[in-house]
Amino acid sequence: MRRYLAYLWREFRGEILVLPGRTILFSATAILLILPLLYPHPYLLRILALTFIFAIFAASWDLLSGFVGQLNLGHAIFFGVAAYASAILNLRLGLPIIITIPVGAVAAVVAGLVVGIPCLRLKGQYLSLATLAFPVILMGLVFMFTEFTGGELGVSGLTRLAPTRLHEYYISAFVGVLSILAIWKITDSKLGLVLHAIREDEVAARASGINTSQYKLIAFCLSGLFAGIAGGLYAHFMRIAGPQSLSMLTSFQAIIWTIFGGIATIYGAVVGVFVLFPMLEVLRVAPEIRLLLYAAIIVLVLRFMPEGLAPWVVDRLERECPRCKEHNAFTRRECRVCGTPLRVPLQKTPVSGEHMSGGEGLSASQEGG
Amino acid sequence: MLGNLLVSTLMSASVYAMLAVGFSLTFGVARIINLAHTAFYMVASYIIFTATMKMGLPLYVGVVAAVSLVVLLAMVTYKVLVDPMREHETTVLILTIGVALVLQELMFLWFGGYFRSVPTAVEGFTTLLGVRVSYQYVLTICVLIVTLALVWLLLMKTRLGLAIRATAQDREIANVMGMSDSRTATITVGIAAALAAIAGAIVAPLFIIEPRIWLSPLTVVLAISVLGGLGSLKGSILGAVIIALSENLVVFLVPQGAFFKGAFSLLIMIVVLLIRPEGLYGVAFEEER
Amino acid sequence: MLLAVKNLTVCYDTAMLLNDVSLNVATGELVGVVGPNGAGKTTLLRTIAGLVRWERECKRGTKAGNITIDGEIHFDGQRIDKLPPDEIARRGLVLCPERRRPFRELSVLDNLRAGAYLVKDHRVFQQSLESVYTMFPILKARAGQVSGTLSGGEQQMLAIARALMTQPKLLCIDEPSTGLSPKIRAELFAKIREIAKSGLTVLLVEQDVSLAFSLSTRNYILSHSKVMAEGTSDELMKDEKVRQSYLGLAGPASA
Ligand SMILES: Nc1ncnc2c1ncn2[C@@H]1O[C@H](COP(=O)(O)OP(=O)(O)OP(=O)(O)O)[C@@H](O)[C@H]1O
Ligand SMILES: [Mg+2]
Numbered sequence: 001m002r003r004y005l006a007y008l009w010r011e012f013r014g015e016i017l018v019l020p021g022r023t024i025l026f027s028a029t030a031i032l033l034i035l036p037l038l039y040p041h042p043y044l045l046r047i048l049a050l051t052f053i054f055a056i057f058a059a060s061w062d063l064l065s066g067f068v069g070q071l072n073l074g075h076a077i078f079f080g081v082a083a084y085a086s087a088i089l090n091l092r093l094g095l096p097i098i099i100t101i102p103v104g105a106v107a108a109v110v111a112g113l114v115v116g117i118p119c120l121r122l123k124g125q126y127l128s129l130a131t132l133a134f135p136v137i138l139m140g141l142v143f144m145f146t147e148f149t150g151g152e153l154g155v156s157g158l159t160r161l162a163p164t165r166l167h168e169y170y171i172s173a174f175v176g177v178l179s180i181l182a183i184w185k186i187t188d189s190k191l192g193l194v195l196h197a198i199r200e201d202e203v204a205a206r207a208s209g210i211n212t213s214q215y216k217l218i219a220f221c222l223s224g225l226f227a228g229i230a231g232g233l234y235a236h237f238m239r240i241a242g243p244q245s246l247s248m249l250t251s252f253q254a255i256i257w258t259i260f261g262g263i264a265t266i267y268g269a270v271v272g273v274f275v276l277f278p279m280l281e282v283l284r285v286a287p288e289i290r291l292l293l294y295a296a297i298i299v300l301v302l303r304f305m306p307e308g309l310a311p312w313v314v315d316r317l318e319r320e321c322p323r324c325k326e327h328n329a330f331t332r333r334e335c336r337v338c339g340t341p342l343r344v345p346l347q348k349t350p351v352s353g354e355h356m357s358g359g360e361g362l363s364a365s366q367e368g369g
Numbered sequence: 370m371l372g373n374l375l376v377s378t379l380m381s382a383s384v385y386a387m388l389a390v391g392f393s394l395t396f397g398v399a400r401i402i403n404l405a406h407t408a409f410y411m412v413a414s415y416i417i418f419t420a421t422m423k424m425g426l427p428l429y430v431g432v433v434a435a436v437s438l439v440v441l442l443a444m445v446t447y448k449v450l451v452d453p454m455r456e457h458e459t460t461v462l463i464l465t466i467g468v469a470l471v472l473q474e475l476m477f478l479w480f481g482g483y484f485r486s487v488p489t490a491v492e493g494f495t496t497l498l499g500v501r502v503s504y505q506y507v508l509t510i511c512v513l514i515v516t517l518a519l520v521w522l523l524l525m526k527t528r529l530g531l532a533i534r535a536t537a538q539d540r541e542i543a544n545v546m547g548m549s550d551s552r553t554a555t556i557t558v559g560i561a562a563a564l565a566a567i568a569g570a571i572v573a574p575l576f577i578i579e580p581r582i583w584l585s586p587l588t589v590v591l592a593i594s595v596l597g598g599l600g601s602l603k604g605s606i607l608g609a610v611i612i613a614l615s616e617n618l619v620v621f622l623v624p625q626g627a628f629f630k631g632a633f634s635l636l637i638m639i640v641v642l643l644i645r646p647e648g649l650y651g652v653a654f655e656e657e658r
Numbered sequence: 659m660l661l662a663v664k665n666l667t668v669c670y671d672t673a674m675l676l677n678d679v680s681l682n683v684a685t686g687e688l689v690g691v692v693g694p695n696g697a698g699k700t701t702l703l704r705t706i707a708g709l710v711r712w713e714r715e716c717k718r719g720t721k722a723g724n725i726t727i728d729g730e731i732h733f734d735g736q737r738i739d740k741l742p743p744d745e746i747a748r749r750g751l752v753l754c755p756e757r758r759r760p761f762r763e764l765s766v767l768d769n770l771r772a773g774a775y776l777v778k779d780h781r782v783f784q785q786s787l788e789s790v791y792t793m794f795p796i797l798k799a800r801a802g803q804v805s806g807t808l809s810g811g812e813q814q815m816l817a818i819a820r821a822l823m824t825q826p827k828l829l830c831i832d833e834p835s836t837g838l839s840p841k842i843r844a845e846l847f848a849k850i851r852e853i854a855k856s857g858l859t860v861l862l863v864e865q866d867v868s869l870a871f872s873l874s875t876r877n878y879i880l881s882h883s884k885v886m887a888e889g890t891s892d893e894l895m896k897d898e899k900v901r902q903s904y905l906g907l908a909g910p911a912s913a
Contacts, residue, residue: 071459118639121646125402129595130642133635136588140632248584252466259463292474299467303450306457306719456720528775535772538761545707545755546824547747547776 018336020317020329021310025267028274029177036169045169051277052176053233054257058269059183060226061254066264067187068219069199070119073132075254077115078108078224080135080246082231087155087241088148097159101232108228109221116220120213123202135246142243154242161236172233179226184266186222195219260298262308271310372498374621380506382613383513387568388586389593389605390520391561397537397600399554401451401461407583407590408469409562413439413569414487414578415476421487428490428574436566443562444555452551469583476580485578509571516567517606520560524602533557537600588631589616592638598648607649612637659732660685660828660859661706661751666729668698668705671721675701677883679729683828683861688854690874690891691863693904697880699863700756703830706731706861707753708743715742734827748776750827754834758817762806766797769805769816773823782825790819793849811842815849822853829853830861835869847873867905871895879904 016022036045057079065071086104089095095103115134119127142149149155161168186192197205198212206212235241244250261272276298283290305312318327319342321335334341392406413435420431446468454460489505496502524530532548533556540550576582593612597604612634619626619633626633641648661683668676675698683689691699704710710727717723731739738746761769770790774783791798794815800808805816814834821829831850835843843866851873854860864870871877871891879887879900887900894900 065459118643122642123646125396125599126595126642126646126648126651128402129591129599130639132588132591133639136635137632137639140629143628248588255459256463256466259459263459288478289474292471292478295467295470295474299450299464299471302460302464302467303454306454306460308460453718456717456723531768531771532775534764534768535761535775538763539759541709541712542755542759542761543772544709544712544743545747545753546772546820547744548772549742549744 018329019327021267021314021327033173033177036166040166042165045165047278047281049165049169049172049237050234051274052172053230053237054253054277055270055273056176056179056233057227057230058254058257058261058273059180059266060223060230062258062263062266062269063183063187063226064219064223065255066258066269067192067199067266068195068216070216070219071125071128071131072115072223072251073128073255074115074135074251075131075223075227076246076248076250077135077138078111078227079231079234079250080138080241080243081111082108082228083235083241083245084142084149084155086232086235087158090158090236091155097161097236101229101236104232104235105225105228108224108231110224111228112220112222112224113217115224116217119220120216132248132251135251136248139243139246142246150242152243154240154244156240156242158236158239158241160239161233168237172237175229175233179229180266180270183226187266191215191218256298259308260301262310262312265308265310268308268310272308275309370621372500374617375498376500376502376506378610378613378617379510380613381616382610383510383517384568384572385586385589385593385613386517386606386609387513387564388590389597389609390517390602391564392590393594393597393600393602393605394533394537394557395561396594398533398550398557399447399451399455400540401455401465403558403561404462404465404587405446405469405472406561406565407587408472409439409443409565410569410586411476411578411580411583412442412472413566414573414576414582415480415485417570417573418480418485418487418578422485428488431487432567432570435570436563439566439569440559440562444559447555447558452554469587473580473583480580482580486576487573487578489574505574509575512571513568516564520564521602523560529553529556585631589634592634594648596638596641596648598651601648601650604648604650659683660687660734661861662730662732663702663706664730664732666702666705666731667727668701668710669726671724674883676705679880679883679885681878681885683859685827685859686857687875688850688860688862688873690870690877691861691880692865692867692870692877693880693886695865698883699880700832702880703753703756703832703861703863705739706830707751708738708741708746709753711739712743747824750825752821752824752826752829754817754821754829754831756832757836758810758813760805760808760813760816760820762804764805765802766805766808766816767801769820770797770823773820775824777823777825783823786823786825790822793822793852794819810837811839811846814838814846818846818849818853822858826858828859828861830863832863833865834862835864835866843869 016026032048036048057075060078061072061075065075082104085107086100089100089103090097115131119130122130143151162171187195194205194210194215197210198215202212231245234245257272257276258269259272260276261270262268276294279297280290280294283293286293301309317330319330320327321338321340321342323340324335324338326335326337328336328342332342388407388410392403395401395403395406416435416438417428417431420426420434421428450464450468451461454464489503491504491508493504494501495504495507497507524533532543532553535546536543536548536550536553543553544550589612593608594605596611597606597608615637616630616634619630645651659682661681663679663681666676666679667674679698679702681689681691681702691702693699701710705727710725714723714725714727727739729739730737733746733749733751736749738749738751761772764772770787774786777783777786796812797816797819800812805813808816818831818834821831834846834850838846847869850860850862854873862870862874871894874891876890877888877894878885879894881904886904887894887897889897894905
């Protein structure tokens with residue numbers, strides 16, 4: 001037991017305390033998990049629970065769009081499909097939450113396939129703009145089958161996520177933390193490596209034998225899965241699934257949060273939600289200019305931190321070792337892994353062209369590269 | 370019935386073409402997806418409203434004011450916010466959404482969420498193809514088509530047009546030929562904004578004005594420019610006609626079709642993309658380092 | 659000196675693409691720059707034309723924008739290394755780029771018009787169009803065709819013609835022979851010789867040493883980001899070390 005604790009402490013020091021960024025994330029998570037026990041204000045709980053739910057949503061967008069580079073402008077489709085699926089199952093068939101949310105997530109995975117397959121052949125901006133279409137098309141269907149979907153009003157009166165606010169909060173928080181960790185692990189795994197390779201150079205990835213179509217579909221499905229979890233939680237938390245969940249602004253929210261926080265980092269997406277969503281609530285003190293201030297703050301921050309908030313902060317707190325690319329706290333003088341000094345300016349090295357000795361090299365008359 | 374369909378298709382096609390051509394030009398030359406493009410259209414409508422209803426100025430003064438203010442707004446926004454960020458593609462996307470939201474909220478703040486309207490320039494009706502059409506409608510369509518033709522001439526026949534087309538192909542080489550790409554891009558952004566503003570100003574008397582009127586045309590414009598091929602002018606105009614026709618067909622043929630005409634146009638876009646992944650006339654940018 | 663490059667060093671992030679390169683081109687000369695793949699020849703021309711600096715401005719704030727440029731470039735008696743590319747073009751320095759890069763969706767004639775963008779006088783434009791058409795009659799036949807559909811050889815001719823339309827004082831050509839059959843190559847180089855004979859100063863980057871040397875008055879050998887040797891074609895061909903290390907020719911000079 002003591003040895004196990006000692007082991008944990010060593011791991012904790014070695015993995016978390018070494019980097020300021022990780023320390024901040026860890027303490028923030030700890031505070032978020034403990035604070036509500038000490039101060040269970042229903043309004044605060046409501047905001048924080050929603051923040052966790054949206055954090056899953058944003059992180060799932062970052063997985064697909066930031067990490068795999070399939071810039072999805074219609075992410076709301078996953079959220080909306082899961083929300084509607086959970087709501088309809090719950091209300092029309094009376095199924096409990098433990099079934100509706102997973103089934104909703106599965107529905108979102110299917111939506112991932114439906115969106116992903118036509119998008120396989122599309123590249124760059126074409127892909128982005130095509131994905132934008134799917135939620136709008138689905139919205140058209142929602143308005144077509146009003147007796148089933150409730151049309152403008154949506155499907156309301158769902159079972160609560162849990163009997164009390166505190167329970168609801170902890171369910172959202174735990175599912176949130178687990179989902180985000182899972183997404184983080186995915187990006188860190190071998191699968192993540194492949195996905196990253198696809199973003200960097202799809203042709204090269206394909207040339208080295210990777211079935212890029214299959215991996216892109218996997219990315220769509222995984223992203224759909226997590227967005228679906230968020231959508232199901234949201235529907236039960238708000239006790240309604242309406243067309244709002246499919247709107248363009250819902251998609252844009254995920255993009256705004258993630259890019260504001262820092263794209264292709266996962267933690268950036270989460271930071272973005274935790275800064276912006278509560279901020280939007282605080283701005284309720286000035287209801288007239290609430291959205292105006294919100295948009296203006298985002299525009300101004302991005303104008304000066306184009307990579308997003310979290311990478312900007314990390315850049316100031318940590319520095320990358322030029323040799324092994326490990327991160328180090330800004331206080332260190334040499335790299336904690338390889339010992340390379342961190343402060344000296346880098347030596348510039350001439351690029352080495354092909355070696356010219358021994359008669360090869362420039363051809364006298366034949367075609368060069 | 371057929372006449373009705375034709376007239377309203379012509380109307381929406383020319384409005385959409387105005388918006389899509391500007392969007393496409395901006396994409397081609399400045400290489401940005403400007404999600405605030407239709408917000409400029411909305412702002413132009415409000416400027417017309419202010420000029421005519423609040424300040425009692427004649428309509429043409431309102432139009433001139435709308436176009437010049439919106440062009441100024443677009444160019445300043447581009448220079449100050451977007452141009453310095455150009456390499457951060459996703460950040461630019463959010464910046465343009467942010468700008469659109471800021472404009473929307475400013476209009477809410479100044480004008481409230483009420484539906485507004487402005488008076489027509491001309492009164493009366495005529496009969497075209499067996500349909501009763503108001504003179505305002507005819508005037509609007511004529512102005513839009515003439516403007517489009519002028520833009521076409523500008524692009525195809527003038528030195529500036531040549532610079533715009535060349536820069537849209539290869540920014541680097543255009544620079545080598547003495548065309549400053551940043552200058553061309555700023556001018557193009559201005560032209561695009563002018564087109565959006567003219568569209569907004571001209572159709573203002575026919576539609577209601579409200580701070581959210583930029584959202585649904587935005588989807589349509591995106592659909593058109595993707596369907597026609599991003600950056601292609603021919604594509605934008607053809608796409609505008611296709612989308613306008615299909616939207617109007619849905620509205621005419623399907624009961625309650627107005628609800629999902631947007632969905633329908635996007636469905637068409639997806640189908641076209643399945644067949645041609647680069648749209649009808651997609652432009653491949655020369656690879657730049 | 660029409661063009662004088664002094665101690666030019668260009669670094670992309672930590673990689674040094676040009677290392678203290680100096681080079682002179684006098685009016686009326688045809689100067690060749692040869693060297694192996696990745697030596698930095700294209701980078702040299704891009705820097706002279708102002709494109710590297712332009713690239714840095716475009717990518718400012720990102721990792722790819724971490725480019726340093728040291729040294730001086732003088733053209734026609736003025737310093738041009740701080741000027742934007744369009745300003746450099748205005749002074750009469752034009753680049754005929756690697757991989758030709760025609761404006762693909764534009765017609766051949768529009769490409770030539772784009773080349774003459776800075777020429778405001780319509781008569782001058784007509785004259786240079788005529789002379790370009792006489793030099794490359796195929797372009798006249800293809801005037802209305804979209805340039806992306808031209809053959810490789812035709813595209814190269816178009817690229818040179820487009821560059822000539824700017825009325826340059828110095829024409830920089832980057833690897834015109836790439837991907838062309840020997841016959842077309844020979845034709846093309848005959849044209850380049852003709853252009854140089856007409857009095858235009860040319861800076862020619864070329865992989866094909868014997869072709870380049872057959873035209874040039876003077877040459878620079880660029881390798882590993884550095885100028886390794888400089889001299890007339892004959893001098894370089896006679897230098898044993900140069901022959902072996904840089905030209906890939908073994909054995910003593912014969913004939
Ligand atoms: N934008 C860039 N960023 C980083 N490295 C670059 C960049 N452009 C070129 N390089 C590198 O600089 C070196 C020199 O490139 P350059 O294109 O100037 O060579 P070159 O002599 O023209 O070769 P070639 O004969 O093959 O055309 C190469 O190793 C290349 O990989
Ligand atoms: Mg080269």
